[in-house]
Amino acid sequence: MNFEAATPAVLPFPPVDPVLFEIGPFALRWYALAYIAGLLFASWYMKRLVSSPRLWGQVKPSMSVPQVDDFFLWSVLGVVLGGRLGYVLFYKPLHYLANPHEILMMWDGGMSFHGGFLGVVAVCYFYGRRIGTSLDRMLDLGAASVPVGLGLGRLANFINSELWGRPADLPWAFVFPLDQLQLPRHPSQLYEAVLEGLFLFIAVRIATHRHGALQHAGRASGIFALGYGLSRILVEFFREPDPFLGTFAGFLTMGMILSLPLCLVGVWLLLRSRHDPA
Numbered sequence: 001m002n003f004e005a006a007t008p009a010v011l012p013f014p015p016v017d018p019v020l021f022e023i024g025p026f027a028l029r030w031y032a033l034a035y036i037a038g039l040l041f042a043s044w045y046m047k048r049l050v051s052s053p054r055l056w057g058q059v060k061p062s063m064s065v066p067q068v069d070d071f072f073l074w075s076v077l078g079v080v081l082g083g084r085l086g087y088v089l090f091y092k093p094l095h096y097l098a099n100p101h102e103i104l105m106m107w108d109g110g111m112s113f114h115g116g117f118l119g120v121v122a123v124c125y126f127y128g129r130r131i132g133t134s135l136d137r138m139l140d141l142g143a144a145s146v147p148v149g150l151g152l153g154r155l156a157n158f159i160n161s162e163l164w165g166r167p168a169d170l171p172w173a174f175v176f177p178l179d180q181l182q183l184p185r186h187p188s189q190l191y192e193a194v195l196e197g198l199f200l201f202i203a204v205r206i207a208t209h210r211h212g213a214l215q216h217a218g219r220a221s222g223i224f225a226l227g228y229g230l231s232r233i234l235v236e237f238f239r240e241p242d243p244f245l246g247t248f249a250g251f252l253t254m255g256m257i258l259s260l261p262l263c264l265v266g267v268w269l270l271l272r273s274r275h276d277p278a
Contacts, residue, residue, distance in 0.1 A: 011171075011172055011173070011174055012174075013161070013174050013175060013176060013177060014159075016030075016159050018030055018031070018159055018160045018161075020033060029156075029160075030155075030156045030159045030160070031153070031156040031157070031159075031160055033156070034149070034152035034153045034155065034156040035079070035080075035149070035153065037149070037152055038146070038148060038149020038150070038152050038153065039072070039075070039076055039079070039149060041145070041148050041149060042072075042075070042142070042145035042146050042148070042149060043068060043069070043072040043145075045144065045145040045148075046063070046068045046071075046141045046142075046144075046145050047065050047068050049061075049141060049144060049145070049208070049214065050062065050063050050064065050065060050068060050141070051065060055208055055209065055212070055214050055215075056214055056215060057212060057215040058215075059214070059215050061214075062128075062133050062137040062138055062140065062141050062214075063131065063133065063138075063141065067131055070127075071123075071127050074123045074126075074127055075120055075123055075142075077119075077123065078116070078119035078120045078121075078122060078123035079116045079119055079120060080116075080119075081119055082115045082116045082117070082118050082119015082120065082122070083111035083112055083113070083115050083116030083119065084103070084110065084111060084112075084115070085115055085119075086111075086112030086113075086114055086115010086116060086118065086119075087110045087111055087112040087115060088103055088110075089115070090112055090114065090115065090254060090258065091110075091112065091242060091254065092110075113150070113232075114258040114259075114262070117262075120142055120146075121135070121139065124138035124139055124142065125138075134217060136217045136218035136221060136269065136272075136273075137217050137218075139218070139220075139221035140213070140214055140217065140218065140219070140220040140221050141220075142221070142224075143204055143220045143221040143223065143224030143225075144204050144205065144208050144214075144220050144224075146224075147196065147197050147198075147200040147201035147204065147224070148197060148201055150192075150193075150196045150197050150200070150228075151193045151194075151196060151197015151198055151201070152193075152197070154189045154190070154192040154193035154196065154197060155189070155190075155193050157189040157192075158187060158189035158190055158193070161176045161177045161178040161179070162178065162189075163188070163189055163239065163240075164176045164179060164185045164186070164187070164188060164189065164239075164240055165185045165186025165187060165188030165189075165191075165238045165239050165240055166185060166186055166188075166238055166239065166240050167183045167184065167185055168184060168185055168186045168238075169184065170184070170186070172187065173185055173186065173187070174187050185240070186238040186239070188235055188238045188239040188240075191235050191238060192231070192232070192235050192239075195231035195234070195235060196228055196231050196232065199227075199231070200224065200227045200228060200231065203223060203227055204220055204223055204224055204227075207219065207220055207223050208220055216273040216274075217272075217273060218269040218270070218272050218273040219269070219270065219273035221266075221269055222265075222266045222267070222268070222269030222270035222272075222273060223266070223270070224266070225262050225263070225265050225266030225269060226262075226263055226266025226267060226270065227266070228259070228262060228266075229259040229260065229262035229263035229266060230259075230263060232255055232256075232259040232262075233255075233256050233259050233260070233263070235255075236253045236255045236256045236259075239253070239255070241253045241254075242254060
């Protein structure tokens, strides 16, 4: 397929400025707003979950409402530090080794979901020990509440014209403004927004509200880990590999490699939750 000679994308790229507004040197970007909105929603939704006794049955909720507020501050730190350090270590270690001063330049972009996930896991472990709650029960609350933030983050990636897909001859392909080749491509960011955001949120909500997942430690987080891992692996077939990494063994991308352990953890949590009494 000669994509350069292909029919131009049917769908025009939306003329949305990545910067929402500027006041002097301060600029609020959609990407930052997505993080803020996702974290605020997660905090609000976790309060709703811990305030609904019917979701927990005979099990004590993982946290109280005041503890959710306290945990929110720690989770912000885990997401930001973990996401940034994950990006530095997983995707551009040599670049940042040569330019260590750029590690703190987060306003230029560069966050890793897998790094942010590990950061939240660490926060859940230490905060859970502080309040006497197991790690898997802490993760269950996060699993139920974070997909919305993931979906918003992918929408922000689309607005930023970054992390686009592979070339495609499809009626819903886009020519991204920052793509030097100006080829019609899969809007893989939107695929991820639907799979990792909307579908994953619905799947975990059905498990918590209809099947009592919160009554079994690790069940909600197992569904999240397996669902996210499979979604990310699927989308990687349509997403353009990072130019500084390429593919491994001809088709494996870094996103796939980092998601495989997540799938295994998800399966382990689900199997383990079967032996946790309701």
